[in-house]
Amino acid sequence: MPLDPAFTGRSYPPSQPYDVSREKIREFADAIGATSPAYRDAEAAKALGHRDVIAPPTFAIVVSMKTNETVMFDPELELDYSRVVHGDQSFTHHRPITAGDQLVCVAHIDAITSRMGNDMVTVRTEIGTVEGEPVTTARSMLVVRGEDA
């Protein structure tokens, strides 16, 4: 059954704050083989003008995961998770995610479209500090493969 385009514009309540730690950043940097000292050494990060160690450009996916799951498992949306494929992803960083940040995510459904039997859902997650400073805008396009696709 195709997704109802009427869900376009739907927004979700803010997430619980996510505490960004130096250790989680280091663990993520290790897992992607990234070598930059700015991910590991607070002094090196400060020399580049950052407050503390910063996170790699795709780390926001970890911060927003629970929020994206809220959308994916939204019972009203009736999205068949077993047919979901990650179509595309982008991040706009208003500033780098930095150790010590307490980040809140708010998800919005920006678009629901259908093409060749597949549904495409675009989810925009606005990530900002608990103080209200915008940090990252993450956009994910999920493809829900049709029954015959």
Place this chain on the structure above:
Amino acid sequence: MTPKVVTEVGTELPALSVRLKRDDLVRYAGASLDFNPIHWNEKTAKDVGLPDVIAHGMLTMAVASRIVAEWIGDPGAIVEYGCRFGRPVVVPNDDEGALVDVTAKVTKDFEDGTVKVNINASFAGKSVLTGAFARVRVS
């Protein structure tokens, strides 16, 4: 901070080759909290019609971002990064794993202190990320 590298349009970034093996996928699953079994369990992968276990698209995307971060020096200069997931990177259970080759080139000067870098990531001779790009602050 002004980077120490040439950022003119047409500049090719130093190429990067990254080998992804099963343990890398397990490590990324743990670090990213994405435990979808198609990224570590052959049976599940084959049950859903994949040839074998595949790397997380987000791992390939993260690995490809390194070419820009390592070139520019300050990863905080990457103000935008995006791609489409074109093909999966298939990772067999052996010592070779899968080799992902990453190349990139400065393609546009936005004339606001940022440039566009187009990124190509390929596996077994075929592109795996489509339209991958980063917008990078250079001044």
